Amino acid sequence: MVGQDDNAAGETSRRLYVYNCGFLTQPRIRRILTLSGYDIRLGKPGPDDLVGVWGQSPTSWRGEAVADRMAAPVLRVEDAFLRSVLPGRAGEPPLGLLLDRRGVHFDPATRSDLEVLLAEHPLDDTALLDRARAGIAALARTHLSKYNSFDPAAPCPEPGYVLVIDQTEGDASVSASRADRNTFLEMLFCAREDHPGARILIKTHPETLAGHRGGHFRDGDLSEGVEFLSDPVSPHDLLEGAIAVYTVSSQMGFEAILAGHNPVVFGQPFYMGWGLTQDRMPLDRRQRDLTRAQMFAAAMILYPHWYDPYRDRLCSFEDATQALAAQARAWREDHAGWVASGMHLWKRAPLQKVFGQHRKVVFEDRADRAALRARRDGRRQMVWASKAEGHDAAFRVEDGFLRSRGLGADLVPPLSLVLDDLGIYYDPRTESRLERLIEASPHLPEDETARADRLIARLTRSRLSKYNIEGAGLPPGLPAGRRILVPGQVEDDASILTGTEDIRTNRALLEAARTANPAAVILYKPHPDVEAGLRDGAVADAQLFADAVLDRTDAMATLDTVDEVWTMTSLMGFEALLRGKSVTCLGTPFYSGWGLTDDRAMPCPRRTARPTLAQLAHAALIGYPRYFDPVTGLACPVEVVVDRLSEGAVPRPSRLNRLLAKAQGLAAGQSWLWR
Known part of the structure; x- marks a missing residue:
């Protein structure tokens, strides 16, 4: 079959002759095709070559004519169903491609590779369907659609409306369904007849809103109870508030299925005919009934070729x-x-x-x-x-x-x-946004908790921390016994000024740790900023309380050798939790108060949830921060930053x-x- 999950990247490279300059001038498209096993060429194809065309674009006739003359197979290329943040006409490259050797997914005149998947693939693998269900939930949770230049916080209309979806003039999927403006007017008439008295919203296409292409509906088509919705709201929220959805061939009809609707469909897009839609133009050859998860698995996991812009490779849907x-x-x-x-x-x-x-x-x-x-x-x-x-x-x-x-x-x-x-x-x-995320984290879906577990394992395996400073090894001859690490902090640090009461200095912290643990081996590690002479917090007589002072030692090597950490509010307490160490807090850092630490400070009554370590880590490392990739200059997931830190592909301090x-x-x- 086709798609990244069927190892398209492992195919023998085949020459692909193109006659549309977009294949040559758009680097992302060229790269995805190359990674998918196609060698883009100009000229005359041979008997073992293919001709590449862009869907059914106005230029596709050139390649089709050459393919007919040379009896060469055609590869039809289209954007994947999750394309980009901005519409393609804004210049943003696609995140994936649909590469189809049989037809094009939106044209019912031929059976596309996607239709064959939907009709013939077993779609019964438990792991695949679990991925599909998790994927449906992930798109809803992150408010992702084909285009994503909308604000999920923007208010939607009051629920209870009928949603009628407009599309752009000249849309190839509309033409392929033999539809036109009259079809859209018929759809609006049927929506009014089926739901008398209901409020009807006509959803304007994002490219129409951006001024790129007009839609099929006009101001004169409106009547009492019918209005345009041009606000850039989340499609997921919009679908949640709808009582019915009407479409010709929009991808939003597919998203309506994923949201639990059985949309009324007036065209013949790929998602009609499988028992999940109300079809006004049936296609007799589609007789199989599918679940939403099965359709999603075929259309979003098996069919597309997804691209990872950070690592320059094909990747999974996830x-x-x-x-x-x-x-x-x-x-x-x-x-x-x-x-x-x-x-x-x-x-x-x-x-x-x-x-x-x-x-x-x-x-x-x-x-x-x-x-x-x-x-x-x-x-x-x-x-x-x-x-x-x-x-x-x-x-x-x-x-x-x-x-x-x-x-x-x-x-x-x-x-x-x-x-x-x-x-x-x-x-x-x-309350902080992080605190609210931690409070909600016990309700994370299983796939997100599993992602956090993988992240923790990667961080510990790669020995990564906040600053990742290469320090010296531990000094030889450290005393044996129950070892407690006391990490020093910068004493005018805001977390100490706001999150501590009685214990507010490194010396007081050391004294408290020794008093509570007279027989333990206390190891004191000064803060790197203090060691560097950049901040306050030195303890001149640390040896009075500590068995050893670990100057300029590697932080992760230090954690490896201890059983516990005593801290005021240091992030090393969180890093110790990630590595399975016991942590005692004499202040109130973000990771205390959730049942994972021994808390000696005044409790925070807002913190009532009892998350697992993975759930806490998800809030702190995935949900709360934003990450920046220094290689591509793009916003990125946390896993990319972990790669960069592991590989050393990050800025380093210079002498200047x-x-x-x-x-x-x-x-x-x-x-x-x-x-």
């Missing part, structure tokens, strides 16, 4: 979904633009790369001017979390928990950042960075540096 979810999240959060405050000069270029890809970030430190600029330009406000006082409407920004290979204090740019609209993760005095960091720290009393 990997493609994670890539599109990361890029869609970035567009949805950034497309209106940001006014950023509290960002020191060296941070601005990295922040521009992450948050300014769709509209440049404007930097303005004064709270009143930032608010005015945001209102005037329709932007949102962000502020570095430690500078948030006075910026009441702003999102707080901070480093994520897989940050870089090197310190922020050494001016190494981050690979992950968090945007928090409620508070910030290190301040337990108010270190000198600049020290100079600015001295000039500003070190108060300007990030935490």
